[in-house]
Amino acid sequence: MKNIAGLLQELKYTVIDGKPEGEISELVYDSRKVTKDCMFVCIKGAAYDSHDHTEEIARAGAKVIVAERPVKVPEGVTLVLVEDSRYALSMLSAAYFDHPAQKLKVIGITGTKGKTTTTFMVKGILEHAGYKVGLIGTIETIIGDTHIPSSNTTPESYLVQKYFAQMVEAGCQICVMEVSSQGLMMHRTAGIPFEIGIFTNLAPDHIGPNEHASFEEYAACKGMLFRQCRHGIANVDDEHFDMVLAGHTCDLETIGFSDRADYRASDMELIGRPGYLGVKYHVSGKIDMDVEIDVPGRFSVYNSLVAIAVCEHFKVSQEDLKAALKVVKTKGRIEMIKVSDDFILMIDYAHNAMSLESLLTTLKEYHPKRLVCVFGCGGNRSKLRRYEMGEVSGNLADLTVITSDNPRFEEPQAIIDDIKVGMAKTKGKYVEISDRKEAIRYVIEHGQKGDVIVLAGKGHEDYQEIKGVKYPMDERVLIQEVLKEMAEK
Template sequence: MKLDKLLERLDYTVVQGSDSTEVTTLINDSRKVEEGSVFVCISGAVSDGHKYAADVAAKGAAAVVVEKDVEVPDNVTVIKVEDTRYALALMSAAYFGYPADKMKVIGITGTKGKTTTTYMIKSILEETGHKVGLIGTIEAIIGDKKIPSCNTTPESYTIHKYFAEMVEAGCDCVVMEVSSQGLMLHRTAGIPFEIGIFTNLGRDHIGPNEHKDFDDYKRCKGLLFKQCKLGIANVDDKYFKDVFKGSTCKIETFGFSPEADLRAENAELVSRPGYLGVAYHVAGVMDFDVEIDVPGKFSVYNSLTAISVCRHFQVPVEMIKDALKKAKVKGRIEMIKVSDDFTLMIDYAHNAMSLESLLTTLKEYNPKRLVCLFGCGGNRSKDRRFEMGEVSGRLADLTIITSDNPRFEEPQDIINDIKTGIAKTDGKYVEICDRKEAIKYAIEHGEQGDVIVLAGKGHEDYQEICGVKHPMDERVLIKEVLEELKEK
């Protein structure tokens, strides 16, 4: 294909060579360059692609796309753009034949609720015969194929590659999580979102290699609502107006507020042996009763979000109700049966906002004790550790502090930071660095009527230590612990 075809939606300058140069592949990883490739030089947090311009030329690259000056042989075309990440996104769309234009793309942004809501929407739409692709924190789903995720929102090239495979598989819709990082780094630039969704906003992802401050975090979330036709928003969130400042889309709202276009009324907790759920009445632009097999107020928000979207696909009410019953998400309040005496669950809550929401919800069901086991990731903001320690110390009857992806830090140093947060409360705690031993302690000391939460790992099936991801799935650890206790 000709280079100018890939550049057709971009402003650019031809520094050297010709934009009608014939190219074979679009690449942004210098190791994958082959004869005839066009290489996009990305300035990353770890490495700068511009440094490899001469190397890729030597490998046979036909062209390089840059935002800085580079030196390459005269036979290599050099295209200069303002932002190479943005260029990669639009070039990727062109490279794969604009697959997003052939589906209805639904994007969800917010601090929490994104993952659960994507699965709810997928479940409901599939009830009515739509074929729905999914891209998110846990995995990408393309037909029967599931691809584990590295990022909530993948690099733009990967997104369009998935989109193209979805079109090939017969998908007419795709629902995807859109992270603030993804928006900031232009991974979703140029995607024609049919619907953009705002769930909520809390202080997260602020620190090294993330967002410089909360205002930047808010601003990036709002970018989605400048590239979608319809924005659906949680009107109860205090940052709703900030996020939608400067939006260019039509706006609809959901929530508990009387102002919401779609609202929840008469919400009540549902508790039966081995079951925690919530029921409420849907009012406003729709009118029906619904029960969700996941506890708490945030389950109401997640389901309202899904209903708000599916209303625009004319999904019948009974199908919505049935699909909401079936939608289950790995690692999101995932109940694991271990005893008739107490309840054990796995949840991805890995920041103060999500942990507080989870623990507050579970306390409303009046457990005998609320036990919270968690750790914090290494090489991330220390504030998260202090805040999560304080939240668990304040809300849980017992906190079990353990390890969670220490990365390049000493696990004990992270535990000590968590203890600094707990020290601000009167909360009881024990510290057991080895996560399996910590889980064993929780199960062994479980009492009748307890609710025990293993927080932070959720769907993850690894433990990252010194740059290496070691296999570690809490479901496997629980099974091993139960077998060991049986042998005692």
């Protein structure tokens, strides 16, 4: 049981009906989960607004209803009005779970690309140095040995605070989390005392219905993190650096290749050998050391610079930094799977034209004999994405294998045909193999010495969605099945 007045303490509110006295059993924001004597927070969603159903919610047992506009409630139910119920939910959740973020050092990472890889990199290094670290992100939430699959990059504020509380209980000292622009805009991270806020980069994305109205709004939402953290670490090379950091209230450190950077990379060298792609460079400024990472590309330098700058705040030794950077991996992000000494096979989550272009451009810099790209596109999504991805792969890959992704309620062949519209604008060679396992078998059987083969689009996902059902499908498992079947021939 929680005291009502205590929960409301940090909010500006007006009591319309009843009195904010006594205790509530639970804090609830989902109308399907109302319990007797709970406090219910009304949220306006894209398709459902619980403000329109307060009488039913009260009849189901709610003792207190928090809303952002006057609503009908039966006699005996307390109605509390707030300016923004999403903000209220965040502050109420923090109080309900006894402000767990104050017992952790919370590191928030925002940016268009690099959030997931950087969170895992930071977590890996800090754990290597002996810290106990929780993680909240696009792939999953990790609390000790517990892995909870994610549906949002930044979960609803109640869940964030619940996870923080579980991390404190599990003995975590640090939480590293991805902070999406949507999460910031919807106040899912309101009230969190971030120890460190990180900006990786910014490019036009997430602009449209139910997302951001404009690029300017998108950038402004990213910038909110830097008025909510003690220390900021930002990529000074990004062309939108000044736009995102405008009005920041934290002290600020910078990373990049620029002479302006506090953590400055130089002498970058791409390393490619049989079965391996990586990069090494020198970092100077606030630290002086040579670095090698087992993840290819220039963007890996940026991600690792961020991790190095973060770890300086936690007094991680250079030996621990170097050792951890050599082994840190992120599931489904340029994840190399050893299948042959002759060619390289990797899995990556690139599932739109921008991310696929960035990935293939990075891999081309290693001058493979052939760059082979296997990908499909999701059903019930934009046809434009299919055309664009077809055109990108046709222009950059030496061979494209067009296959199935999550067809959802569409026919896989119809999606493949759309991808071919984009391919037709290029001179790129392609084959089409609808069954994803067979597409993987094809590229393994036809792999040539010096090839780099990338399976794009699925990444960390371990399912395939067909006509409303999610069937188990993990590319790592498919690869092993193919290798076993080839060995038995």
